[in-house]
Amino acid sequence: MLRIEARGLTKEFKSYKSRSGLMGAFRDLFSRNYMNIKAVDAIDLAINEGEMVGYIGENGAGKSTTIKMLTGILKPSSGFLRVNGMDPHRERENFVKTIGVVFGQRSQLWWDIAVQESFTLLKKVYRVSDAHYKRHMEHVIDVLDIEDLLARPVRKLSLGQRMRCELAAALIHNPPLLFLDEPTIGLDVLVKLKIRDFLKEMNKEYGTTVLLTTHDLSDIEALCSRVIMLDEGKVIYDGELNKLKEQMGSKKAVFVDFPYPVSLEKLESVTFGLPVSWSQIHPMQYRGVFRSEDLSVSHLLEAIIPSFEVTDLSIETMSTEEVVRKIYEEGFAHV
Amino acid sequence: MFSMYVEMIRIRFLMMLAYRVNYYSGIAVYSINIGAYYFLWNAIYGDKVTMGGLTALQMVTYVSISWMARAFYFNNIDQEMAQEVKEGKVAIELIRPYHYLATKIMQAMGEGIFRFLFFSLPGMIIITFIFPIQYPSGFSIWGWYGISLLFSFFINTQINLITGLLTFFFYNNEGIMRAKRVLVDLFSGLILPISLYPEWAQAILNYLPFQAISYLPGMIFTGGIQGEQIFLSLGQQFLWILLLWIPIGMLWWQAKKNLVIQGG
Numbered sequence: 001m002l003r004i005e006a007r008g009l010t011k012e013f014k015s016y017k018s019r020s021g022l023m024g025a026f027r028d029l030f031s032r033n034y035m036n037i038k039a040v041d042a043i044d045l046a047i048n049e050g051e052m053v054g055y056i057g058e059n060g061a062g063k064s065t066t067i068k069m070l071t072g073i074l075k076p077s078s079g080f081l082r083v084n085g086m087d088p089h090r091e092r093e094n095f096v097k098t099i100g101v102v103f104g105q106r107s108q109l110w111w112d113i114a115v116q117e118s119f120t121l122l123k124k125v126y127r128v129s130d131a132h133y134k135r136h137m138e139h140v141i142d143v144l145d146i147e148d149l150l151a152r153p154v155r156k157l158s159l160g161q162r163m164r165c166e167l168a169a170a171l172i173h174n175p176p177l178l179f180l181d182e183p184t185i186g187l188d189v190l191v192k193l194k195i196r197d198f199l200k201e202m203n204k205e206y207g208t209t210v211l212l213t214t215h216d217l218s219d220i221e222a223l224c225s226r227v228i229m230l231d232e233g234k235v236i237y238d239g240e241l242n243k244l245k246e247q248m249g250s251k252k253a254v255f256v257d258f259p260y261p262v263s264l265e266k267l268e269s270v271t272f273g274l275p276v277s278w279s280q281i282h283p284m285q286y287r288g289v290f291r292s293e294d295l296s297v298s299h300l301l302e303a304i305i306p307s308f309e310v311t312d313l314s315i316e317t318m319s320t321e322e323v324v325r326k327i328y329e330e331g332f333a334h335v
Numbered sequence: 336m337f338s339m340y341v342e343m344i345r346i347r348f349l350m351m352l353a354y355r356v357n358y359y360s361g362i363a364v365y366s367i368n369i370g371a372y373y374f375l376w377n378a379i380y381g382d383k384v385t386m387g388g389l390t391a392l393q394m395v396t397y398v399s400i401s402w403m404a405r406a407f408y409f410n411n412i413d414q415e416m417a418q419e420v421k422e423g424k425v426a427i428e429l430i431r432p433y434h435y436l437a438t439k440i441m442q443a444m445g446e447g448i449f450r451f452l453f454f455s456l457p458g459m460i461i462i463t464f465i466f467p468i469q470y471p472s473g474f475s476i477w478g479w480y481g482i483s484l485l486f487s488f489f490i491n492t493q494i495n496l497i498t499g500l501l502t503f504f505f506y507n508n509e510g511i512m513r514a515k516r517v518l519v520d521l522f523s524g525l526i527l528p529i530s531l532y533p534e535w536a537q538a539i540l541n542y543l544p545f546q547a548i549s550y551l552p553g554m555i556f557t558g559g560i561q562g563e564q565i566f567l568s569l570g571q572q573f574l575w576i577l578l579l580w581i582p583i584g585m586l587w588w589q590a591k592k593n594l595v596i597q598g599g
Contacts, residue, residue, distance in 0.1 A: 013595065068596060073429045075592055089591075097432045108427045110346060112353040117346060124342040125431055153353070 002082075003177050003209045004047040004070060009079035011040040011065050039065040041233035042079065049176070052203055052210040054220035054241070057230035058328055063213045066230070067181050070211070071101050084177055097126060100170035104182035107162065108169055109154045115165050116150040119172060126173035133172070140168050143198050160191035167195060171202065178202070180212045184219055196222045217321050229327065236327070245323050252290045254297060256304065257312035260284065270307045276300060287316075339433065340441045347445025358453065365402055365458055372398040373466050387530035393557045394528070396469045399462055401525050401553045406454040408488040408548060410443040413512050416499030421506065423597040436496060436587060443492045471556060479565050483552035486572035491548045493579040494519065500583065503590035506597070524550030530559070544575040 016032040018024065040062040047053055057063050068074040069081065072088030072095050081088065084098040102108075109118040123133050141147055144164045149157060157165065163183065170178065180199075184192045200223065202208045214220060220227060220241065227244060229237040237244055261283035268278055275292035288300065297315065304310060351358065373395055380391040389397060416439065419425045428435050462468060471477060498515045501508050520526055522545035529540055529550045540546050551568040554560040560568055 064596075068426065071430050073426050073596065074594060092429065093432050093434065096430050099430070101430045103426065106424060106427055108430075110350065112350045113346060117349060121342050121346050124339045125433060127339070 001049045002046055003049050003051075003084060004045050004211070005080075005082045006043060006045040006070075007080040008042045008044065009040060009066070009069060009081055010038065010042050010077050011062075011069055011074060012077040013037050013039055038233050040069065040076075043230070043233070043235045045228070045235075045238075047209065047211065049209055050203065050207045051226060052199070052224045053212065054224035054227040055211055055213040055230065056215075056217070056220065056227055056324065057213075061230040062233040063230055064181060067101075067179055067211070067213060071099060071179055072096060097173060098175055098177060100173070100175040100178045102163075102166050102170045102178075102180045102183050104163070104180075104185040107154065107166065109162070109165060111155050112153060114151050114153055115146070115157070118154070118165075118169060119150070122169055122172045128173050132174075136174050137168070137172065140171055140198075143201060144168055144194065160187050163187060163191065164195070167198065174206060176207070177209045178211070180210065180214075182214055183212070184214060184216055192216070192219070199223060217324060229324075231328070252293075253316040254288050254290075254300065255281070255285060255312075255314045255316060256288065256310055257285050259309050259311050262286070262308060266307075267304075271300065271303045274300060274303060340437075343438060343441040344445035344448065347442050348449050351446060351449045361406075361450070362454055362458060365406060365454060366461065369399045369402050369458075369462060370465075372402075387528055389528065389530070389557070389559060392467065392469050393559065395466060397528055397553050397557045397559070399459075399466065399468055400556045401549050403455040403459055404484055404487065404549060404552055405525060406458070407447045407451040407484060408491040409450075410446050410492060410495060412439045412443045412492065413495040413499035413502075413515070415439070415442075416496075417502040417508065417512065420502045421597060425594070426596045429594075436583065439496065439499070440489075440492055443495070444488070447488055469557070471558060476555065476558070479569065480552055480556045483555050483569060483572060486569065486576060487548045487552050489576050490544055490572065490579065491519065493576065493583060494544065494548075496583050497579070497586065500586040500590055503586075503594065519545055519548060522546065523548040524553065528553070528559075544579065547572040547575050 013036070014034055015037050016028075016034050019028055019033070043066065055063055055066070065074065069076050070083055070088060072083075072092040075089045084095065086095045086098070088095050109115060110121070119137070128136075141150070144167060146161070146164050146168060149161050149165060154162060154165070167183065178199075184195060187195070196219065199210060199212075203210060210223070212219065212224060225240060227237065227239070227241050228235060229244075263283075264278060264280055264286075267286060271278070271288075275295050276288045276290055279287050279289075281287055297313075301310070301313070376394050376398060377391065380386060380394070384390060386394070416425075419428065425435075428438070431438075471480070494515065498508070498512050501511055505511075522540055522543060524546055525548075529537060529546050532540065547568075551560070551572060555565055555568065
């Protein structure tokens with residue numbers, strides 16, 4: 001079953017340009033230069049039940065706007081959208097009972113009262129039965145380790161403590177679909193790990209579908225097998241994370257360290273005939289880029305070792321971070 | 336459904352209790368206001384027996400009861416809505432399975448009940464010892480007054496919803512909300528009973544919803560409105576409640592369509 005299905009989903013905002021200077025501000029009072037900005041431009045999405053999908057993109061790429069359309073907050077300007085089989089904006093009140101949302105930058109707990117009170121209210125709001133609440137939430141509270149925080153007012157919690165409570169609050173009604181908009185922003189490593197483990201467990205135990213936006217790509221690496229990449233409101237990649245890395249970082253490279261200075265010509269003559277191109281980092285260290293997949297590291301070493309002593313050899317792998325940076329900087333088209 | 340709204344009222348209770356100083360200072364402010372008006376009206380009356388159809392005693396009663404009623408119907412939900420729109424918190428409200436405006440009314444109700452129980456009632460008791468206030472005799476007047484007060488809560492809250500909803504379009508309408516506050520205080524007859532306004536002003540105010548907020552319940556309480564006139568007043572209030580839903584519905588419909596979440 002498709003949890004999220006979108007075709008040609010578009011959101012346009014009307015915006016205006018302020019004229020400069022005092023005269024400009026005065027003229028703005030009477031007439032404004034309006035223009036339309038497409039925050040999300042005709043994207044197609046199809047997300048299956050039980051998937052954990054990472055939704056990535058630069059700031060302003062349109063991630064948050066998409067999430068807000070998918071959660072029924074914003075009305076799409078055009079396009080087809082079905083989430084959990086419903087039109088999110090039109091059937092909002094019914095629809096939101098089937099989703100959970102965490103906005104990393106906004107709290108959904110009531111600021112002045114104890115966490116427990118917020119939970120009680122949410123339990124009533126989502127009409128969760130006592131038995132169900134007890135069974136489900138005891139587990140959630142236990143895994144997130146927030147038992148001790150429940151009696152404290154939200155304003156006295158640290159960010160990491162609050163975020164764990166936010167996550168629990170979003171799951172009170174045990175929704176089949178969970179949206180996470182930057183859930184780990186500003187959190188330390190331990191809390192991040194805890195949250196990741198928790199999400200994995202929810203996914204395994206209840207088959208919760210998760211759509212996650214984040215700038216921390218290690219979150220995506222740890223959780224998502226699939227990524228959707230957005231740039232200027234358009235989807236530029238949708239598929240497996242591994243494939244994306246392969247595509248972008250297909251050229252393998254090695255660093256070779258020598259105990260004494262070696263000249264470039266000498267090294268090239270030794271590896272003559274092998275599909276490798278050398279560049280000098282400094283006289284005692286060279287970087288070799290493999291021009292072909294067929295070349296193996298052992299082959300290369302066989303060629304070098306008879307002529308030179310090698311102190312160290314490291315294989316360069318591209319992190320997701322670098323892959324993404326490269327896509328933003330160089331674009332995706334000419335990969 | 337019902338238990339959810341009861342829970343909302345309860346939460347608002349808890350939130351009001353969370354800030355105790357706010358609560359104590361609120362009582363002080365209301366008492367000072369009533370005291371000031373007491374002396375002011377006594378000075379204005381001098382040795383006149385009646386003004387605008389009210390005796391000095393009735394006037395003092397009218398003013399004190401109006402302020403106490405204000406504690407119940409007054410709320411800041413428009414300010415809250417404005418803040419939610421400005422900070423983009425409205426997004427959180429919209430991911431919850433309830434009607435945004437209904438929730439706002441319930442929160443206002445929670446605040447109103449809190450203040451009624453913890454401001455108005457103790458305040459009235461304190462004031463009875465200090466100033467001579469004339470209480471209505473007979474349960475029926477108390478009953479009609481109660482209904483009238485509930486109606487004035489709705490009308491005032493509806494006006495707040497309208498000014499609050501305007502924030503969805505203007506993003507910053509501090510000015511409108513402030514103007515509304517002054518208008519309501521003035522035209523509702525809180526500061527000055529409507530019967531003291533010049534004829535032409537009374538004629539205009541008759542066609543505005545403001546006097547249904549404070550003047551009508553106040554007059555029922557003091558006995559300025561009696562007999563069948565009471566039903567006429569209640570009918571007038573009820574009509575305003577119905578009428579005010581129209582602009583609210585239209586504004587909300589437009590607001591949802593054009594919603595922009597500020598700050599990402």
